[in-house]
Amino acid sequence: MRSHRHVPLLAALLTALVVGPALSSSAQSLQEVRAEREQIQSRLDRATAALGAVEERVATLGAEAERLESEAGSLAIAVDELREGMQAQVVALFKRGSVRDPLTVFLTSDDPNEALLRAQTLERLVVADLGEVESLGADRRRLAAVETRLAEQRREVEAARADQAELQATLQRDLARAAELQRRLEAEERERQRREEQRRREAAERAAAERDAAARASRSDAPASSSSGPTARSGSGGGSTAVSSSGKACPVGRPHSFSDTWGAPRSGGRSHRGTDILAPYGTPVYAIVSGTWSIQSPGPSAGLWAILRGSDGNQYWYLHLQSHTVSNGARVSAGQQTATNGDTGNARGTPHVHFELHPGGGSAINPYPTLRAVC
Structure with a gap:
């Protein structure tokens, strides 16, 4: 930092x-x-x-x-x-x-x-x-x-x-x-x-x-x-964040910032297929829903990344992570910390989570409305 x-x-x-x-x-x-x-x-x-x-x-x-x-x-x-x-x-x-x-x-x-x-x-x-x-x-x-x-x-x-x-x-x-x-x-x-x-x-x-x-x-x-x-019983906590009434949690802790850049041009003729959530290095990254944390092989573009295979049948992709805080295949609850924010891959200099939403595990759709509702 x-x-x-x-x-x-x-x-x-x-x-x-x-x-x-x-x-x-x-x-x-x-x-x-x-x-x-x-x-x-x-x-x-x-x-x-x-x-x-x-x-x-x-x-x-x-x-x-x-x-x-x-x-x-x-x-x-x-x-x-x-x-x-x-x-x-x-x-x-x-x-x-x-x-x-x-x-x-x-x-x-x-x-x-x-x-x-x-x-x-x-x-x-x-x-x-x-x-x-x-x-x-x-x-x-x-x-x-x-x-x-x-x-x-x-x-x-x-x-x-x-x-x-x-x-x-x-x-x-x-x-x-x-x-x-x-x-x-x-x-x-x-x-x-x-x-x-x-x-x-x-x-x-x-x-x-x-x-x-x-x-x-x-x-x-x-x-x-x-x-x-x-x-009275003492409160519990640690390693988690608030979960909304919809059963979802914001995938990145505060402070953070993001905007709707779905479909914007990117280098190599690509188009942006997610939402970049900017946050300081090491900011906690959370499971947006309950599911299984599936760590993927690091790549030159994605860096350290994982797919949260949600219990709701959807997939949630997290790219450019700094580290994982749970093991591959771990069962996680909505709001549980799973990783930390970073700038691995092609995100050097701008620490953020590139977040994608794949309904039913299919093609990505714009995750911005979902993020606005829970962050």
Whole structure:
């Protein structure tokens, strides 16, 4: 994970927590933390959408550049072949001592019939050569135009890639800051739950003591008996995330950001067949539904990846993972952690889960609506 700078706001919040009144300072700082997190999330969502558009532009420009390079290569070959053919004819005619004027050939020949035949043949050669000259000129002009456009295209590709790199850097900074704020809020939430649990336990103990006192008072002629009051059970957790009423969980923990890029052009003439969920390195990755975690062989494009074979009959693909946290073939529940987020394969520099939805194990469909409903 890249290091990030500590902003003055965080220092101010920490100082307030130490020197200010505990309860009011904490409440104020949490409000500021939540507000900053919302601002960063808005920036993340805008940057994610912009990154998707830039990646689409890079892929489109790259495909056009490949087409122009192929066309330029074909034209260059055609120009060379025409030029070499014309040079060969000139050399052959020079060796035979021929002239290129049909009238001169006719007048300087001793045999009128032979002179006429030679003149007609030479005339056809001259006409053919003129056609080749015109073709050569046209091909040269087309080649020059294609090379000019190709140079422009390369400059546009470089500019688009520079924009892409800048957006990736911005996303990394904002994701790192958002992760820091998320950890702070989660720690505060755990502390709030601990205090709430303690209050419930103390209230239960007071209620039990009051019941015991009332029982002793009503049975003053009976020996006093001790009673242990009921105790509340501690909460469970760890390695899981919330599951919605539909039985699904968001496949990537917070902070994260994603946009609808279904069908957008990608390098190599491909189209995007999933949704990229951007998150910091190491962010927990969860099973969206209950099923079997099937680890696949790593590949140069997918990197570390797995298929969640859902109990609902659908397949959910997770690509570019950093690591697996369950074994191959493990039975997992919806919301259980199965992996961590990374940038393996062709995702270098942009940690994200490429998430695909394959209903019934068939062709992929756009997973964006499903993700919007559960994330």
